[in-house]
Amino acid sequence: MEFGSDNNAGAAPEIIAAVNEANAGPSPSYGNDPIMDRVRQKIREIFEAPEAAVYLVGTGTAANALSLAINCTPWGTVYCHPLSHVENDECGAPEFFIGGGKLKLVQGDHGKMTPEALQTAIGGTPQGDVHTSQRGMVTITNTTEAGTVYSPSEIAALSRVAKQYSLPVHLDGSRFANAVVATGCSPAEMTWKSGVDIVSFGGTKNGCLGVEAVVIFDPAKAWEFELRRKRGGHLFSKHRYLSAQMDAYLTSDLWLKLAAHANGQAKRLSDGMARMPHVKFLHPHAANILFVSMPRQYHRQAMNAGAHYYLHPFSASLDGPDDERIDARLVCSWCTSDREIDQFLALIRDQG
Numbered sequence: 001m002e003f004g005s006d007n008n009a010g011a012a013p014e015i016i017a018a019v020n021e022a023n024a025g026p027s028p029s030y031g032n033d034p035i036m037d038r039v040r041q042k043i044r045e046i047f048e049a050p051e052a053a054v055y056l057v058g059t060g061t062a063a064n065a066l067s068l069a070i071n072c073t074p075w076g077t078v079y080c081h082p083l084s085h086v087e088n089d090e091c092g093a094p095e096f097f098i099g100g101g102k103l104k105l106v107q108g109d110h111g112k113m114t115p116e117a118l119q120t121a122i123g124g125t126p127q128g129d130v131h132t133s134q135r136g137m138v139t140i141t142n143t144t145e146a147g148t149v150y151s152p153s154e155i156a157a158l159s160r161v162a163k164q165y166s167l168p169v170h171l172d173g174s175r176f177a178n179a180v181v182a183t184g185c186s187p188a189e190m191t192w193k194s195g196v197d198i199v200s201f202g203g204t205k206n207g208c209l210g211v212e213a214v215v216i217f218d219p220a221k222a223w224e225f226e227l228r229r230k231r232g233g234h235l236f237s238k239h240r241y242l243s244a245q246m247d248a249y250l251t252s253d254l255w256l257k258l259a260a261h262a263n264g265q266a267k268r269l270s271d272g273m274a275r276m277p278h279v280k281f282l283h284p285h286a287a288n289i290l291f292v293s294m295p296r297q298y299h300r301q302a303m304n305a306g307a308h309y310y311l312h313p314f315s316a317s318l319d320g321p322d323d324e325r326i327d328a329r330l331v332c333s334w335c336t337s338d339r340e341i342d343q344f345l346a347l348i349r350d351q352g
């Protein structure tokens, strides 16, 4: 019963097979492999962006930090949500790669910035004063860290505010596939058609071994990205293994099928929990992540029987009064089984 993270899931068999196939014989290094040509072509087709520059890196943190670095000056401000991965989980990599930079937090319920709060944050950054950081760029996450999903019109509303100040917009799409499946909208609608300039397009969480693409809609930014990727230690010499993963991921809509499974299993889990009066949902859920609260005794029953997931905050403990409510995050992945969900639901059912 693994609900800790989609990072805890293994890699899909199609991805492993593709890596194995790419292992035959020599291949040009450093991204000059023929599989990368296919990947570039496929991503341009999927995003309906024939001019887009496409690069692969090994981690989501690198994808985000490099994307921000080519769009923000060392004295610039990056506007992001308080729950964002760039703010909480990247050990300052965005600031490090930018060579400075200042993250400014923009509020909004359920992991989503509101256009009003963004307007206030950008408008409230003084300009022309040498003592303060200047306006830089906006970064949003979809699927959000709260498990919610921005629609294209919500993204467009944020982009409109950013564009009013001529600021670029980055999308952290480490779970982009889950957001695309949840909304039923096209990758183009979810990005450049809604004003997004650059995307970290995730593969790792959704069944790859370890690969993320960066999709840059303005090719004028491409060379700087290449230089920064190399300088940042993220240009893989045996790049074909990254390419092979991404190629398989995009073949026959595998990326969408894997995300549809993860989202579907989260729905099965939430439908089961919604029938239990002691379970409360903390955010509206649409993708593969649920945040719930329930009395400690149910967490204890589930975890002691082998269910794995994280309590929130991390300092929360199974020790304490039975009836005290504790929050938790539950994540489904491309390989979460019906059996795992049904076992978990049986464990947290009210026995009384």
Ligand SMILES: Cc1ncc(COP(=O)(O)O)c(C=O)c1O
Pocket (backbone or CB within 6 Å): 007, 058, 059, 060, 061, 062, 064, 085, 141, 144, 145, 172, 174, 175, 204
């Ligand atoms: C929203 C989000 N962005 C980016 C990442 C990528 O992180 P990593 O550098 O661990 O691949 C994660 C991983 O947990 C994430 O949840």
